[in-house]
Amino acid sequence: MMQKVLVYDGSFEGFLSAVFKVYEEKIEHVDIQRETSVQPSFFGNTEEIISNKKHADRVWNGLKKKLTSYGRNQLYYAFLSEMNSVENVLLDYIRQVFASSDTIEKDFSNLTVLKVSKITRSVGREKHRMEAFVRFKLTKDGLYFSNVEPDFNVLPLIAKHFKSRYADQKWVIYDIKRNYGLHYNLDTVETIVMDFPKEFDFTKTSGDFFAEEELAFQELWQNYFKSTNIESRKNMLLHVRHVPKRYWRYLSEKQP
Amino acid sequence: MSFERIKEKLNILADAAKYDVSCSSSGSNRTNKNKGLGDATGMGICHTYTEDGRCVSLLKILLTNHCIFDCAYCVTRKSNDIKRAAFKVQEVVDLTINFYRRNYIEGLFLSSGIFKNADYTMERLVSVAKKLRLEENFNGYIHLKSIPGASDELMREAGLYADRLSVNIEIPTREGLKRLAPDKNREDFIKPMKKVKNEIIQYKAEKKIIKSTPKYAPAGQSTQMIIGASGENDYQIMTASNFFYKKFNLKRVYYSGYVPISYDSRLPQIGSEVPMLRENRLYQTDWLMRFYGFHVHEIVNETHQHLDLDIDPKLSWALRNIHEFPVDVNRADNGMLARVPGLGMTSVYKILHARKFRQLNWEHLKRLGVALNRAKYFIICNSNDFERRDLEPEKIKGFILQNSKSKFRQATSNQLNLFG
Ligand code: SF4
Numbered sequence: 001m002m003q004k005v006l007v008y009d010g011s012f013e014g015f016l017s018a019v020f021k022v023y024e025e026k027i028e029h030v031d032i033q034r035e036t037s038v039q040p041s042f043f044g045n046t047e048e049i050i051s052n053k054k055h056a057d058r059v060w061n062g063l064k065k066k067l068t069s070y071g072r073n074q075l076y077y078a079f080l081s082e083m084n085s086v087e088n089v090l091l092d093y094i095r096q097v098f099a100s101s102d103t104i105e106k107d108f109s110n111l112t113v114l115k116v117s118k119i120t121r122s123v124g125r126e127k128h129r130m131e132a133f134v135r136f137k138l139t140k141d142g143l144y145f146s147n148v149e150p151d152f153n154v155l156p157l158i159a160k161h162f163k164s165r166y167a168d169q170k171w172v173i174y175d176i177k178r179n180y181g182l183h184y185n186l187d188t189v190e191t192i193v194m195d196f197p198k199e200f201d202f203t204k205t206s207g208d209f210f211a212e213e214e215l216a217f218q219e220l221w222q223n224y225f226k227s228t229n230i231e232s233r234k235n236m237l238l239h240v241r242h243v244p245k246r247y248w249r250y251l252s253e254k255q256p
Numbered sequence: 257m258s259f260e261r262i263k264e265k266l267n268i269l270a271d272a273a274k275y276d277v278s279c280s281s282s283g284s285n286r287t288n289k290n291k292g293l294g295d296a297t298g299m300g301i302c303h304t305y306t307e308d309g310r311c312v313s314l315l316k317i318l319l320t321n322h323c324i325f326d327c328a329y330c331v332t333r334k335s336n337d338i339k340r341a342a343f344k345v346q347e348v349v350d351l352t353i354n355f356y357r358r359n360y361i362e363g364l365f366l367s368s369g370i371f372k373n374a375d376y377t378m379e380r381l382v383s384v385a386k387k388l389r390l391e392e393n394f395n396g397y398i399h400l401k402s403i404p405g406a407s408d409e410l411m412r413e414a415g416l417y418a419d420r421l422s423v424n425i426e427i428p429t430r431e432g433l434k435r436l437a438p439d440k441n442r443e444d445f446i447k448p449m450k451k452v453k454n455e456i457i458q459y460k461a462e463k464k465i466i467k468s469t470p471k472y473a474p475a476g477q478s479t480q481m482i483i484g485a486s487g488e489n490d491y492q493i494m495t496a497s498n499f500f501y502k503k504f505n506l507k508r509v510y511y512s513g514y515v516p517i518s519y520d521s522r523l524p525q526i527g528s529e530v531p532m533l534r535e536n537r538l539y540q541t542d543w544l545m546r547f548y549g550f551h552v553h554e555i556v557n558e559t560h561q562h563l564d565l566d567i568d569p570k571l572s573w574a575l576r577n578i579h580e581f582p583v584d585v586n587r588a589d590n591g592m593l594a595r596v597p598g599l600g601m602t603s604v605y606k607i608l609h610a611r612k613f614r615q616l617n618w619e620h621l622k623r624l625g626v627a628l629n630r631a632k633y634f635i636i637c638n639s640n641d642f643e644r645r646d647l648e649p650e651k652i653k654g655f656i657l658q659n660s661k662s663k664f665r666q667a668t669s670n671q672l673n674l675f676g
Contacts, residue, residue, distance in 0.1 A: 106609040109620040132301045136358045144357060167291040168393075169357060186291075216259045217354050223263055227270040228316065229306045232515055233530055238309030242302070252360075253304055 003029040005046040010034045012079055015087055016056035018049045019094055023059075032087035059094075066097045071105030077120040077127075080153045089115055127154045131161050133243075134173055135252050137218075138211040144171040147202045147250060155182055159189045176202060203249050218252040225253035262351070268341040272321040272332050273367055276424070276480060277512040281313045281362035281397040283475040284419040292393030293356065296419055296475075300362055300397070314365040314399060315355050319343050319380055323369030327437035328520045329426065329485045332369045336518070342371070348384045349392065356396050363397030363419070364388070374405035374444075382410060385417035397475070402452070404444035411451045415459075420475040420507070421452050428496040432486030436522060445479075452477050453504045476507035483538065484531040485514040485523055491561040494541055498552040501545070511538040537563040544569060547601065548594045567653065571597040574634060575649040581634045586615050597656075598631025630656050 004027050008014035018032045033039065035048075063072060075093065078086060092112050096104055107113050129150075136144035144166070155175050159182050162173065166184065174181030174194060183192045200206075205215050248254040281300030288295040302311035318332070320342035326334040352364045366384055370377050381400050388394040400414050402423040414421055423445050427433040430442055452473060459472035479500055481493060497509045513535035516526045541563060544550040548570070555569050556562075564572045574581065574597050583592050585607055593604045606624045610616060615638035622628055633652045647655075 102613075104613075107613045108606040108610040108624050109614060109616060111623070114623055128301070132303050134359050138358075146359070164288050165295045166293070166357070166359075167288050168293050213259075217358065220259070220263060220266055220351070221355065221358070221360050223267055224270050224315070225304065225306070225312070227267050228274045228310075228312060230274060230308050230310075230515055233308035233310075233513075233532065235309045236307060239305055239307050242305040242309065242311075251304065252358075 002045065003031055005031045005033060005038075006049050007033050007035050007038055007046060008049040009051055010036055011051055012076065013053060013056040014049060014051040015079060015090070016059045017052045018087070019059050019091060020052070020055035021047075021049060022091065030088075030091070031085075032091060033085075034082075034087070037084070063094065063097065066100075066103060067105055068103065071097070071103065074105065074116050074120045077123040077157070078116045080156065081119045081123050082153055083119060086119065089119075123152045123154065123157075126150050126152045127157045129247070130154050130158050130173075133247050133251060134158075134162070135250060136171060137205055137252075138214045139209055140211055142170065142211075144169050145174070146172065147174045147176050149177045149246075149250075150175065153178060155180070158182075163189050203255070218255070222253050222255065262347060265341045265343055265347070266317070266351070268339055269318045269321060269343060270316065272369075273316045273318045273365070275331070275512065275515060275517075276316065276365070276367060276401070277310070277510045278365065278399065278422060278478055278480060278508070280478075280508060281399075283507055284397055285474050286395050286397075286419060286471065288395050290393065292395050293353070294363070294394050294396035296363065296395060296397040303360055303362070313362045314397065315352055315361045315363070316365040317343070317348070317351075317367075319348065319366060319368035319377070319384070320371055321369045322371045324372070325370055325437070325439040327426070327440065328518065328522055329436055329482055329514065331517050333518075345380060345384050345387060349387050352388060352396075353392055353394065356394070361396075363399070365399040365401075367401035368403065370403060374403045375407050375410060378403045378406035378410045378414070382414050382417065385414070389417045399475075402448045404440055404448070406448055408447075408451050411448050412455055415452055415455055415473040416470055418473055420478060421448075421473050422478040422480070423448050424480040425496070425500070426480065426482050427486050428481050428488050428493045429486070432488060436486055449477065449479075449500075449504045456505070477504065478506055478508040478510065480510040480512055482514050483511050483535055489561045490534075490538065490541075490563045491556040491558070493538060494545075494552050494556050497542065498545065509542060511535050511542070533565050534563070537565065537569060541569045544573075549591050550595075566657065568597075570595070571630065571653075571656065575653055578649050578652075582636045583634060585621065585635050585637045586611050596631055596634045598627040598629070598634070603627075629659050 006018045006021060008018045015032065021027070022030055063075070075090060078090060089112065093116050096112060104110060104113060108117065130148055134146045134148060136146045139145050155173065158173070162171065162182070163184055170184060170186055172181050172183045172192070179193060181192050181194060183190050200209070205218060243251070281296070284296040286296040300313050302313050304312045306312060321332045321338070322340050322342060323332045323334055331338065348364070348366065355361045356363065366381055368377050368381060381403070385398050385400055388398060398418045399420040399422065400418040402411060402414065402421050404423060425445050427436055433440060433442060455472050456476065459469060463469040481496065483493065493511070500506045500509055513531045514524060515530050516524050516528050519526060541555050544555060545552055550573070555573055560576070563569055574595065580595070583596050585593065590604055590608060593599055593607060594601065603624060603626045607616065610620065610624060617637050617639040618628065618641065621637060633647060633655070
């Protein structure tokens with residue numbers, strides 16, 4: 001049997017549009033792929049999916065009847081993992097959801113449900129870590145700026161948290177791996193794409209861009225971090241488990 | 257703001273506050289008001305961890321390390337020859353706000369040595385919190401340490417601005433306290449605790465009638481006990497802890513393995529080891545009491561006064577009560593499931609859901625993430641293979657220890673390890 005490859009634009013809406021296509025055309029053997037990570041295939045025939053809000057909504061509304069918000073969150077979180085071929089796991093999940101008369105979202109003895117819940121958990125952990133590890137630096141124009149490189153695409157998941165917490169300051173959280181960010185303008189949170197000057201070093205706090213007192217506060221924070229450590233209880237293994245090294249680059253307390 | 261001066265004070269006053277182990281910033285429900293700064297709803301966030309592995313979620317400092325008392329176990333004690341410093345109220349406010357805006361912290365934990373007298377000190381702590389709330393429109397988390405002996409009136413005010421109040425009992429027994437902290441007496445701790453408890457009850461009752469009643473210490477109160485400074489056993493410690501939970505509705509009791517800081521002959525000498533594993537076992541016991549439905553005397557009692565160091569308290573309980581097992585995972589209620597070694601609350605939750613779909617067997621349980629290497633001796637499921645056939649508790653313990661060595665080596669951590 002020929003396998004069909006559906007290529008979509010990487011958005012959630014695009015993914016749901018692909019699912020719609022699968023159902024509409026009753027495609028059995030299918031491989032859904034993001035356009036940025038298409039694997040060339042000699043045996044399948046490839047079709048490009050154009051994001052279609054109506055189609056996406058149809059699928060989503062259908063899911064709403066079969067899944068509680070818990071189950072829909074599982075789907076969405078897992079999708080944001082951007083893991084290789086996660087689309088096909090999710091398609092499998094969706095197929096089982098539609099095929100079953102019960103709500104399967106909490107059947108943890110079901111392999112697919114379990115797989116999705118595991119991926120979701122990893123994404124949830126990354127979300128939580130970003131809420132913890134974002135370090136804002138005050139720029140010369142009074143904007144609190146932060147750059148991050150999360151393992152998964154969690155910006156959509158943290159917007160609300162930062163909006164309700166920092167309601168009275170302008171801020172940007174920028175994902176430099178995926179090249180987009182969130183900008184809060186004291187009113188709404190918008191998605192933005194920024195161009196950074198060539199000489200902009202994300203690990204430094206250059207006086208060209210950042211406020212005069214910024215470095216001083218970072219230094220106070222570093223000092224604080226050092227003074228709270230109890231030498232006789234030092235346990236770097238535990239420390240690194242909680243603050244994995246890949247995050248250190250942008251943590252002010254970890255700067256030399 | 258002179259950064260150099262502040263830096264020096266911060267080094268001294270953070271250093272002196274670090275032995276207080278309370279760090280949690282959860283349990284409040286203060287939402288952002290009028291587009292102010294901050295929000296203290298939901299779970300607290302650990303923004304970083306110290307190199308000794310403890311969570312940093314609050315700016316934890318003393319207002320001053322001047323103190324008129326001389327408690328033997330405390331670095332701030334009068335007779336200790338150390339550098340002294342004191343923050344101005346406004347300095348603490350500025351630090352808190354600027355750290356918070358940069359997402360370094362969830363809020364402030366403010367404690368203090370006693371300068372002049374209890375009320376004078378408490379009044380200053382309260383005015384920091386008051387400034388943060390009223391002038392800075394700050395909705396982040398504030399934890400104030402009550403000064404033993406502070407007046408009822410100040411305790412009432414403190415609770416209006418703080419999310420949590422605590423007063424550290426430090427030494428679990430009356431006799432130990434007398435020996436190590438001659439200036440303090442137990443009643444001075446109890447009185448503010450009682451006051452806060454009563455205020456919380458009263459404000460809650462009023463809130464039901466009048467919606468606009470302000471929040472009073474929404475995250476409740478907590479206390480801390482130092483472990484291994486004054487020779488009490490685990491039974492005494494957990495009994496004291498249970499007493500505070502019951503009597504004053506405490507939200508948390510913290511256990512802090514004593515870090516030797518003085519050559520005082522009443523105390524363990526400098527260089528003696530911090531009892532971290534014991535501390536971990538006490539936290540585990542505390543969890544079993546608060547979340548797993550255990551009564552304190554099931555775990556420690558007259559005949560079992562010391563927690564085992566080689567196995568966790570739940571396993572220890574199970575081995576002493578082997579007649580309660582095996583438990584049928586497809587039938588048992590959640591209370592009994594939670595008592596099975598190897599089953600944490602997450603596993604219990606998953607089992608309860610999954611077994612609605614089918615009878616669970618070993619394969620299913622493994623997939624759910626159950627720690628079968630321990631659980632298998634205590635459960636039966638939909639399968640004919642039984643791992644446990646009338647084994648002696650000692651044998652089971654031997655098997656479990658054998659194949660979980662690495663895990664126990666890790667247990668020297670002072671953060672809570674999830675245990676099954
Ligand atoms: S009263 Fe508090 S600060 Fe003063 S010595 Fe005793 S424990 Fe330390």
